Amino acid sequence: MKLSQTMAAAAERLGHRFGNPDLLIEALTHPSVMGRMDNQRLEFLGDRVLGLVIAEALLAEDSVAEEGELAPRLNLLVRKETCAEVAASVDIGAALRLGRSEMLSGGRRKTALLGDAMEAVIAAVYLDAGFDAARALVLRLWGERIARARGQGRDAKTALQEWAQARGQNPPVYADIAREGPDHAPVFLVEARLDDGRAAEGRAASKRAAQQKAAEELLARVEAEK
Structure with a gap:
């Protein structure tokens, strides 16, 4: 052919x-x-x-x-x-x-x-x-x-979970906030939240990627507050 x-x-x-x-x-x-x-x-x-x-x-x-x-x-x-x-x-x-x-x-x-x-x-x-x-x-x-x-060996979700557990907190919780865009090109908004109330959002074309982005944002935030 x-x-x-x-x-x-x-x-x-x-x-x-x-x-x-x-x-x-x-x-x-x-x-x-x-x-x-x-x-x-x-x-x-x-x-x-x-x-x-x-x-x-x-x-x-x-x-x-x-x-x-x-x-x-x-x-x-x-x-x-x-x-x-x-x-x-x-x-x-x-x-x-x-x-x-x-x-x-x-x-x-x-x-x-x-x-x-x-x-x-x-x-x-x-x-x-x-x-x-x-x-x-x-x-x-x-x-x-x-x-x-x-x-970049550890993904952000793993790194955030290890950060939380090292400080006696439960693993972060991920919540679906919104789904935007047309069916053929959806965009998901997800929130990552720690026991102490600190949270961050991530937006991406899949839930998994949005969770990663939320974890990256939250991890950067808590590490900056050291």
Whole structure:
């Protein structure tokens, strides 16, 4: 099968010339497209390839970190939100094959769809040219994120919970405040609150991301008040 113009452009942005273009087509085909091909199996494989490449890179980047330090960095780099950010950086959304309902609901911008497609693309490169090619792709696209992960290893929710417990408080409570925007592009407003009454809000396109932003804001606030 011949690559569409948008898929060919995506391959250029990825920096990989596919010997078997069908693999890229499969990687960029969402299950909402009726037919025998979609990217779910490649997503499954790509998730494992990504995890191995990132784990290897983290060990090389920090030769003294212990497992307890490396695991949160790995989780940060392979989570769906990060995969979606990387996909957006090379405009994978423009090349996705979507069913009509997903297309009309803004599927090209959805975190889950972009993250799944990015994992599938990694698997497509792996099957097309082997592990070295997949490793090169991941290291090229994740780039500075790997180096920055050393200072971002713990997510904000974990850090805030540890801060509270170290001071004899219960873990922070997260409350949904509002849901704004259209159905295809919602924005969630979440509040993080500590036992002592201090609170902060976070706004993002998913509840999980909004909780993280609220935790970041509240953690920055309480640490500034030391």
